[in-house]
Amino acid sequence: MSPTVAAASRTGSRPAARLWRPLLGLIRFAAVVATTFLGLLAVTFFIGRVIPVDPVLAVLGDRAPASAMERVREEMGLNLPLWQQFVLYVRQALSGDFGTSVLTTNAVMDDIRRVFPATIELATLGTLIGTGLGVPLGVLAAVKRGSLTDQIVRVIGLVGYSVPIFWLALLSLLIFYARLGWVAYPGRIGVAFEYSFTSTTGLYLLDALWQGEWEVAWDVFRHIILPASLLGYFSLAYISRMTRSFMLNELGQEYIVAARAKGLSEARIIWCHALRNAAVPLVTVIALSYANLLEGSVLTETVFSWPGLGLYITNSLQNADMNAVLGGTLVIGATFIGINLLSDLLYRLLDPRTHAR
C-alpha cells in the first residue's frame, strides 16, 4: 500500500468520515450533472425561441387558417412570457416528458427510443473498429518512431482528419458497393428480410444473432460494415494519434529501461507494460470518440440512409421542431455525462494506484 493511500485510510477510519466521503462525491457529481443539464436546457431553449422562425408554422404548415394558428399558439404556451415558458419546459422535462415532436407527431421520447438504437449500433461497431485498428497502429508508430511505418500511420490519420466524410462515404459506396459488390446498401437490412425480421431491441445485429437468424445477421452485417468502417476510420485517426503520443511518453520512462535491463522481451515491454500504462489516458480518448459517434454522424447517416439520432435532430432543427431538438440534445447530454462517468470508472479499474480506494 502506498503511503498516500495508507494516510487516506487512516483519516477515514472514523465511520462518519468514511460514509461522508463517497456521499460528498456523489453530491458533487449530482450537482455537476444538474448544472450541466440546466445549462444545456437553458441554452437550447433560448436559441429555440430567439431564432426568427414562428414555431406555429412548423406545427400547422403554411396553409392553416388564422384561428387554428392562434389556438395552437395558445396550446404551445407561446403567448406566455419567455421565463414562464422556460419554467414550464423544465418542469415537463424533469418528469421525462419532452413533449410531442411536431414533425412526427409522436412523443419525442418514443422517437428517440426508435432512432437511438440505430445510432448506438453503428457507433459501437465504429468504435470497435477504430479502437481495434487505431491502438495497434498507434503503438506501431510510436515504437518505430520516425520510420516509414510512422509516416504511413501519420498520413492515414491525416486523411481521416481532413477528408470530408460525405465524400469518402460516397467514394467508398462507389468502390465497395457499386464496383466490387462486397457490401449491401441502402439502409440497415435487405428487402428480402424487410418483413420477416422483427427487432426487439432496435439493435439489428444483436437481435439477429440472438434469434439465431444467421442469414439475417449476415445481411445486416453487410449493411452496417461500410458505414461503421467509415466512422471507425475517423475515430481511428484520432485514436492512433493519441495512442502514439501516449506510448512515446511511456516508452521514455525509466521503468522501460528497467524492464529492458531485466531482460524482458521487447514485445512484452511494449504490449504488457507500456501499453498497460498508456491505456489509462487512452480510455478517456476512446470514450470521447465513442460519445462523439453516439451523437450521430449526420452525413454518414444521410448517405447510408441510416435512420439514426443525428438525422433525426438535424431534420427537426431544419423544421424548427424545438421539442425534438431539445429532447435529442438532452439525451446526447445525458449520454456524454454517462460515458464520462463510465470512463471514470474504467480509469479507476485500470490505474493500479486507484485500486486500493
Add this chain to the structure above:
Amino acid sequence: MIVQRLPRLGLRTLGAALCLALSYGAPALAKTPADTLVEGFAIDDIISMDPAESFELTAGEVLGNVYSSLVHLDLDDTSKVVGELAESWTVSDDGLTFTFKLKPRLVFASGNPLTADDIAWSFERMVKLDKSPAFLLNQFGLTGENVTQKVKALDPSTLAITVDQPYAPSFVLNVMAASPISAVDRKLVEPNIKTAPVSDTNKYGSDFGNGWLKTNSAGSGPFKLRQWRANEAVVLDRNDKYFGPQAKLARVVYRHMKESAGQRLALEAGDIDVARNLEPGDLTAVLANPKLAVVTKPKGTVYYISFNQKNPNLAKPEVREALKYLIDYDAIGATLIKGIGEVHQTFLPEGVLGALDAKPYKLDVEKAKELLASAGLKDGFTVTIDVRNTQPVTGIAEAFQQSAAKAGVKVEIIPGDGKQTLTKYRARNHDMYIGQWGSDYWDPNSNAETFTANPDNSDAGKIKTLAWRNAWDVPELTARTRAALLEKDADKRADLYRELQKDVLETGPYALIFQQTEVAGIGGNVEGLRLGPTFDTNYVGPVSKK
C-alpha cells in the same frame, strides 16, 4: 477484469468480421425480388398513415394506393374526374346536394363490405379530428356540429353530401378526389378507437382511431399497408380483395433514401427498381445508361418571384412588368431546372382545369429599361429578395440578380432557412421573395384563391393569401375568383380562370417562373410505371416487372 478483456474481444470479432467481408469477394449483382417493387424515396416527411391526418406528399402517394375515394382524377385528362367508389352521381337543382351511387359489391381489404355508412363516417372523423386536411371539407361548410346531418348514407349504396353554397360541381368533385377524403373501414377501426373524457383539446372524447390508423391501414385500395417504419421504409402488400383490377406485383417497398447519388448507385446495382429523388447530375447519368429509363410528369407546384406592393417602387405597374422582362427564363430552363421543371408563366399548373399555356415574357433588357424609364426610374433602384438557401431557388435568385443588374436594378439577396424566410414573408416584411406554391387539391381554385383573392388587405387581415402577403389589394379580382368558384358550367368556369391568369400575367405582383416536373429513374425491367399529376395519383397497381 472485464475491462481488460473487452478490447481483445473487440479485436477478435473485428478480425473475424473483416475475414468474412473480404472472403465475400465475387461481386454478386443484387436483385430485388421479382414480385416486389422497391423504390428509393426520401420519405422523411411522413408523419402519419391516417388519411384524415396526413397531408404530406410522400404519405399522399402511399395513401392513394391504399385507400380509395368516391372519385379520382382521370389520368388521361386530368382536368376531369372519373368514379372510383362511385358509379354515378347527381347534383340537386339548387346545386347544394351531391348524391353518389356506389358501385356494387365493394369490399375493404379486411373483407368487410364497403358501404355508404363507412364513407359518411370517414367524412365525420376527418372533420371532427380537425387535422391538416380537414380544411378540404371545411370549405364546403362541413363542421363538427353539422357533418352528421350534411353527409348521410341514404341506403348502403347511396351517399348524400350537402354543401353550404352552390359551388361549381367540378370544384366539389375535384376536391373529393384528394386522397385524404377516402373510405375508411369503420368496422375494422372501431375496436381500436381510444376514448377519453371530453375536454378542450378532445372535444368529442374520442380519437376516432387516429392512434391506430397512424401506423395501420383500413382501406380498399389495390394495396394495404403492411408496415411503416419512420425514416426507414414503408411496405405495402397487395390487397387480394381489391374491387378493381388486381395489382400486378405482390409487394411495394418504399425505402428511405435521401441522397440522390445513393439512389443512382442503388438503381444501377439493381437494389432498387425506382429512384425518386434524382438531381440533375444523376438524372443525366441515368438517362445515358441504356439499361435504365426515366419517366416524368409535370406536378402541381409552381415557383414564382413576388413583389411586395408595400414597396413604393414595386407598386408601380411598369416596374412589375419590367421585372418580368428581366428574368432569363430560357437560361434558367436550360440549366438550373433542367429535368426538374419546365418554364411556366401562369399561376395554374399545366393539367389542371382552365390552365393557360402562355409564355409572353422573355429576357428583354431594352424593353425593361423603357418601362423603368416611364416609371421614373431611369437609373434603376435597389431592392432586396428573400431566398431560402436551397436549390434551385438560390440559383434562380442569382441569375435574376445578374440579369436585373443589366437594367440598373440592384438586387440584394438575403438568404435564409426555409421557415425563416417564410415567417418574414407571412409578416409582409419582404421586398421580393422567391416562393413555391403546390396545389392542395387538383382544382384551379386551390391556386386562384391564393394568387388572386385578398378579402382584407389590412395588416390585421386574417386570410393570408399570397395576394395579401404581397399587399396586392384587388377587390375586383377577389370577386371574380369567388364567381369562378360558383360557376356551374365547367367550360365557362375554365374560361373565367383563363381570364384571371391573363390579368395576373399582365399586372400581377408575381413573376411565375416554372412548374415542377417529377422525375423517376426506373430499372429496365420495370413496366407500367406512370406518374400522376399529384402525388396521390402515382399509382403502383399497374406496375409489373419483366
